[in-house]
Amino acid sequence: xxxxxxxxxxxxxxxxxALIALGYTMVYGIAKMINFAHGDxxxxxxxxxxxAIAVLKLPVSVGLIIGVAxxxxxxxxxxxxxxxPLRKAPPLAVLITAIGVSYFLQSASLLIFSSAKRTFPxxxxxxxxxxxxxxxxxxxxxxxxxxxxxMIALHLFINKTKAGSAMLAVSEDKDAAQLMGVNVNKTIxxxxxxxSALAAVAGxxxxxxxxxxxxxxxxxxxxxxxxxxxxxxxxxVPGAMLGGILLGLIESLSKTYLSTQLSNAIVFGILILVLLxxxxxxxxxxxxxxx
Amino acid sequence: xxxxxxxxxxxxxxxxQAIKGISFEVNQGEVIALIGANGAxxxxxxxxxxGLVPAKEGSIMFEGKDLLKTPAHTIVALGMAHVPEGRRIFxxxxxxxxxxxxxxxxxxKKEIAETLEKVFERFPRLKERRNQIAGTLxxxxxxxxxxxxxxxxxxxxxxxxxxxxxxxxxxxxEIFNIIKEISASGTTVLLVEQNAKKALAIANRAYVxxxxxxxxxxxxxVLMDDDSVxxxxxxx
Numbered sequence: 001x002x003x004x005x006x007x008x009x010x011x012x013x014x015x016x017x018a019l020i021a022l023g024y025t026m027v028y029g030i031a032k033m034i035n036f037a038h039g040d041x042x043x044x045x046x047x048x049x050x051x052a053i054a055v056l057k058l059p060v061s062v063g064l065i066i067g068v069a070x071x072x073x074x075x076x077x078x079x080x081x082x083x084x085p086l087r088k089a090p091p092l093a094v095l096i097t098a099i100g101v102s103y104f105l106q107s108a109s110l111l112i113f114s115s116a117k118r119t120f121p122x123x124x125x126x127x128x129x130x131x132x133x134x135x136x137x138x139x140x141x142x143x144x145x146x147x148x149x150x151m152i153a154l155h156l157f158i159n160k161t162k163a164g165s166a167m168l169a170v171s172e173d174k175d176a177a178q179l180m181g182v183n184v185n186k187t188i189x190x191x192x193x194x195x196s197a198l199a200a201v202a203g204x205x206x207x208x209x210x211x212x213x214x215x216x217x218x219x220x221x222x223x224x225x226x227x228x229x230x231x232x233x234x235x236x237v238p239g240a241m242l243g244g245i246l247l248g249l250i251e252s253l254s255k256t257y258l259s260t261q262l263s264n265a266i267v268f269g270i271l272i273l274v275l276l277x278x279x280x281x282x283x284x285x286x287x288x289x290x291x
Numbered sequence: 292x293x294x295x296x297x298x299x300x301x302x303x304x305x306x307x308q309a310i311k312g313i314s315f316e317v318n319q320g321e322v323i324a325l326i327g328a329n330g331a332x333x334x335x336x337x338x339x340x341x342g343l344v345p346a347k348e349g350s351i352m353f354e355g356k357d358l359l360k361t362p363a364h365t366i367v368a369l370g371m372a373h374v375p376e377g378r379r380i381f382x383x384x385x386x387x388x389x390x391x392x393x394x395x396x397x398x399x400k401k402e403i404a405e406t407l408e409k410v411f412e413r414f415p416r417l418k419e420r421r422n423q424i425a426g427t428l429x430x431x432x433x434x435x436x437x438x439x440x441x442x443x444x445x446x447x448x449x450x451x452x453x454x455x456x457x458x459x460x461x462x463x464x465e466i467f468n469i470i471k472e473i474s475a476s477g478t479t480v481l482l483v484e485q486n487a488k489k490a491l492a493i494a495n496r497a498y499v500x501x502x503x504x505x506x507x508x509x510x511x512x513v514l515m516d517d518d519s520v521x522x523x524x525x526x527x
Contacts, residue, residue, distance in 0.1 A: 162395070169381055169392050175343050176379040181367040181396035181444070285383065 014248020020225030023195030039222015045200030075196025233284025327500030382426030393443025431462030
């Protein structure tokens with residue numbers, strides 16, 4: 001029973017990692033860059049919701065919608081201002097810029113909100129479900145439901161809509177996509193918007209679980225989600241989902257059965273092992289081209 | 292008036308001038324071949340026409356519209372399709388998804404379905420392999436897919452860049468037969484080819500390029516008998 005409840009804990013954390021990892025992997029797929037500011041979008045989303053609900057006293061539902069929308073717009077804005085001018089620049093320049101944007105967001109929120117931890121105003125009071133001696137917290141159920149809905153919606157969007165097929169085309173070959181009539185800039189903007197909106201959802205779920213909002217809250221979870229994306233195969237949407245869930249499970253099990261202090265080391269150690277055996281990640285492509 | 296009229300086109304890659312003031316035209320219904328050695332600028336010309344590469348000077352008029360002033364992603368909807376060099380199919384997607392992307396700018400589902408039927412008629416292999424991942428097709432099949440994908444936009448003119456490159460002789464013959472069929476069905480063709488012999492055999496007119504300039508132009512049959520062309524491009 002202990003194992004089962006730890007697995008559920010792992011699913012809980014893992015599905016948040018997966019939501020964030022989706023943003024990393026989608027942006028990588030389409031812009032071929034690691035958006036290291038992605039983790040900080042989580043923090044911005046949490047702060048926007050905090051301001052809307054705790055300061056402006058808006059209804060919770062309105063606050064949540066504003067948070068998600070603000071992050072989508074922020075994602076588009078960051079791409080236009082910071083990354084688009086560097087589209088033909090060497091990858092290192094883009095990488096450094098992304099790290100710069102990350103620090104910018106953290107410092108800006110430090111200036112605006114100070115380093116004080118704010119209490120996140122949203123908590124979802126959902127009764128726990130008890131199955132025999134197993135207790136599943138309501139929060140966990142909510143997280144699993146919300147992340148599942150997001151993932152299914154994203155899957156349908158990518159595979160069943162025209163805009164989704166444009167995304168797939170741009171991620172494979174921008175020039176060829178443009179020859180098909182796809183507006184590449186618009187598609188890249190859309191990808192950043194979707195990734196950032198998912199990060200905002202993750203931010204709300206994360207902050208409501210861990211109660212506090214603070215300027216560096218996105219750092220570690222952002223890095224872990226990045227690890228999840230790489231573990232699953234960066235650029236692969238199912239890979240990000242799998243990587244996120246796996247990471248959550250490994251973390252939870254290693255905390256319980258091995259060592260709490262070493263759990264991060266174990267998580268990153270497993271990443272290194274997987275990459276040694278499969279450099280392109282679990283579901284990443286390592287196909288040889290046929291001529 | 293010519294369907295496609297290129298005037299004084301100059302293209303630079305950084306400081307290097309790739310196209311040095313080229314003018315030529317393509318009339319409705321023609322098959323025009325651009326031939327020349329590697330690096331002569333053939334591919335650059337096609338890329339400039341469909342907006343993949345910006346021009347420095349000149350104009351590219353397509354049915355009265357200056358393509359240099361048209362956003363690149365809207366060009367296909369004007370009736371111009373481009374089969375790029377190296378095919379550039381979407382290797383991770385299925386054959387069917389590739390073809391669907393070819394009709395990206397069209398919205399009438401019924402018309403798209405009709406075009407798809409026509410493409411499958413022309414390329415029965417693509418129909419057999421419609422659910423196969425495009426990257427697993429053979430080179431010749433990928434070329435057919437690239438052509439089918441271009442036809443899905445129902446173009447008035449189709450630009451083809453080295454369609455025979457890297458293919459077995461059997462496929463080369465097949466591809467050129469298909470180009471003839473496409474032309475016979477009323478689509479204008481602008482063909483870039485290293486296989487000058489095959490290209491001249493199916494073209495109405497041709498232009499010979501050398502390092503960014505047109506050095507010879509004229510009727511394809513006449514060029515085929517031209518001594519300098521024979522020597523430089525036909526290996527005779």
